[in-house]
Amino acid sequence: MSGDHHHDHDDELALRAAALEAVLVEKGLLTTDQVDAIVEHYERDLGPQNGARVVARAWVDPAYRQRLRSDGAAAIRELGYGGFEGGTMVVVENTPDVHNVVVCTLCSCYPWPVLGLPPSWYKSPAYRARAVAEPRAVLREFGVELPAETEIRVWDSTSEVRYLVVPQRPEGADGLSEDELAALVTRDSMIGTGLALEPGA
Template sequence: MTRDHRHGPDDELALRAAALEAVLVEKGLLSTDQIDAIVERYERDLGPQNGARVVARAWVDPAYRDRLRADATAAIGELGFGGFEGATMVALENTPDVHNVVVCTLCSCYPWPVLGLPPTWYKSPAYRARVVAEPRSVLREFGIELPAEARIRVWDSTSEVRYLVVPQRPAGTEGMGEEALAGLVTRDSMIGTGLARSPGA
């Protein structure tokens, strides 16, 4: 039985993917086990947990944070993450004064080695157009209410340069270790459409 990857009955992209999967299996080009193995690899080995480890290391290790700022590709590579979709990475730090958010206006360029599979909304024309034109409104829809004085910077990812947002470290995490901190980092916070979770949330 094939794995159901649909997020909802009206998700046209997921329906197309399911149809393509069925054809590949029917023609004997792929087995359902191979497809499940591919999906599991992206969920387990190429998921947002990798980016969360990068962020947590930057939160606890000032020297690593400096290396991440200077050469994100190399610093991310130190933790064993890299590859074609992460060949030229730039780290963007969120602060109380500046909030960074990432979009790919022309396609869906996305740093798979650190964030895994892109969410459906990231590839949608609505997000790609609106986050550039009205980022504050879009962020509000994601549940982020920024102070009026905070600046929002929208970064356009391309096939040449991909971005990783380093969210602000939540208050009350001073005594937490790196592994526990990584558990607070969400995929959306590394795109800039979310915040890191507070401890106990």
């Protein structure tokens, strides 16, 4: 689960994707414009920026935060995000006492409408097994060192239920606008393998 391993795997996937794209274009099955449009759709319309907006709204609006906890999918739809992969969303919130981590032990179920495409490590057998068996060690490898007294809860996504983590609002984020707060929310912090960024980081 080391960072170098992640980068090597990502580089390999990028090379494979480029080779596949070249073959499809060469055979006339796709055009480069179509590929660009698909990529833009996933980057602009389906991506972690959507989840970041959900988290930022929860940080500034206590009523929205309550709706998010009671019916995640409905509250997320209020902001215009939804779809098959977000049909049943459970939102869990990190606190000083509890840290939540999401995994899919069977395959790679993931809330695409709010997080976009799953990272390669999320789909890896190592993460899927170790996040359940030794979550504290896995978090340490992602650079998240939690106090020994912090409880770690692991949530197993399925095709029926997907999870979104609301990370703790970082220190020094008071007075920031909703857009500025959203910029502090990372994809990994909404999976639980990271923390929200500190202002100015």
